[in-house]
Amino acid sequence: MDTYQLISEEAKKKLLIILACSLVFSSMSATMFNVALPVITKELFLTSSQSSWIVTSYMIVYALGSVSYGKLADKYKLKNLITIGILLFSLGSLLGFLSSSFPLIIISRVMQAMGASVFPASAMIIPARYFSPETRGRALGMTSAGLSFGVAIGPIISGVLTTGFHWHYLFALCILPIVFIPLFRSTLDNQSGSDIKLDWVGAILLGGMVTLLLLGISSNQMFYFLFVILFVILLMWRIRKAKDPFIRGELFKNKKYTIILVLFALSSGIGFALPYLTPLFLSDVYHINAFTSGLIMFPGAALTALLSKRGGSLADKRGAAFLGYIAVTAYFVCFINLIWLVGKSPYFIMVILVFGYVAQSFFQMTLANMVSHVLPKAETGVGMGLFMLTNFIASSIATTLMGTSITRGTSFLSLNMFNLANQAAVYSDIYLMLTVIVVVMFCIFVFTVGKKTYSRNLKENV
Structure with a gap:
């Protein structure tokens, strides 16, 4: 019996709603503290490097956890893993709400x-496991809607709670997902995965490699990358020697899957420019505060949440490749217009950001849908986990590169043909480079996974 027949259609609808609501809290927790960092830094007398760990520690563990849960889902009951995850998230949130010292806050963020x-692991696994190929796009659309809505309201809620109450209430809000535990347990099946022996050595090597890579990126310290190279060598050795490695080498021999990872890395990098660069240039160029920046960014993310289900349905009817072409086109419209709109009315910025947010959501749905087709069922869990891990690594690299360009503070391409102030021209240059990356993505997509013959083969292979 196919796994998508394990639960009833009624249970599937209920499961998607619960998962989407959970993803709202997950994505909010990842973004809310960015807005509150200045207040926390001042109140606890922290340095900028210390306060950055409130975000960095979360992202490192979040990235590692996404692939770890994906691998564990191949062995253990998904309902039990989700139960453990929610309990850790809620307990970490409670600890953070009661904490007033920096070390305890870091511990609480790690637990969260x-x-x-x-x-995020479940957002990929549940549609692939329980929904047929004909309905999988709509399922991915619902999960994408939850992520997008959390990103949309995160900065606004953070601004309200931080200014109107206290930043501790950001933790208090994240205790609420504990109510989802009985709902998940009543809808998910009791089937366990295959009886495989987990490769903990491989997991530790992967974790060490990712941690050192993200630390090197965030701190801009080269010696971290020397250790990254060492861990990569050891991980490759482990993959070759272990009987059942944490990550199978065959996974990367799958050319279709590898191309999808490359495309997702590029999309994640340029997509992160929306929540990262927008508040910065709104502050630097327009001198707008964080709360107002959140209001300007809100329509794009909110509309994306509303359109995500529609995008998923479109993928089911016209194929994932068709949705991918819409996404890449929307990316191009967004970034090529931002080249000259920086420095113009912020209302124009608010409108054009809609295209970028929609593109990011639609392209993730496209690639996730394709991953669910090109991987064998036995490798879906860890494959989806690596898919999400790619997102965090690419976003971290993009953040460092964009941050370095802004720190230089001068326009290196001199796009003042648009009569931009120098600070606006710096951001304009960055958006020009992102537009070039979009063109590269389009070329890769057209000649590989976006081919009509490839889309047809996906349906035949199911």
Whole structure:
């Protein structure tokens, strides 16, 4: 019996709603503290490097957890993993709400991330496991809507709670997902995965490699990358020697899957420019505060949440490749217009950001749908986990590169043909480079996974 017949259609609808609501809290927790960092830094007398760990520690563990839960889902009951994840997330949130010292806050953020990372893994696994190829796009659309809505309201809720109450209430809000535990347990099946022996050595090597890579990126310290190279060598050795490695080498021999990962890395990198660069240039160029920046960004993310289900349905009817072409086109419209709109009316910025947010959501749905087709069922869990891990690594690299360009503070391409102020021209240059990356993505997509013959083969292979 196919796994998508394990639960009833009624249970599937209920499961998607619960999962989407959980993803709202997961994505909110990842973004809310960015807005509150200045207040926390001042109140606890922290340095900028210390306060950055409130975000960095969360992202490192969140990235590792997404692939770890994906691998564990191949062995253990998914309902039990989600239960453990929610408990860790809620307990970490409670600890953070009661904490007033920096070390305890970091511990609470790590606990939050250990729990919250079960949600992005589940957002990929549940549609692939329980929904048929004909309905999988709509399922991915619902999960994408939850992620997008959390990103949309995160900065606004953070601004309200931080200014109107206290930043501790950001933790209090994240205790609420504990109510989802009985709902998940009543809808998910009791089937366990295959009886495989987990390769903990491989997991530790992967974790060490990712941690050192993200630390090197965030701190811009080269010696971290020397250790990254060492861990990569050891991980490759482990993959070759272990009988059942944490990550199978065959996974990367799958050319279709590898191309999808490359495309997702590029999409994640340029997509992160929306929540990262927008508040910065709104502050630097327009001198707008964080709360107002959140209001300007809200329509794009909110509309994306509303359109995500429609995008999923479109993928089911016209094929994932068709949705991918819409996404890449929307990316191009967004970034090529931002080249000259920076420095113009912020209302124009608010409108054009809609295209970028929609593109990011639609392209993730496209690639996730394709991953669910090109991987064998036995490798879906860890494959989806690596898919999400790619997102965090690419976003971290993009953040460092964009941050370095902004720190330089001068326009290196001199796009003042648009009569931009120098600070606006810096951001304009970055958006020009992102537009070039979009063109590269389009070319890769057209000649590989976006081919009509490829889309047809996906349906035949199911």
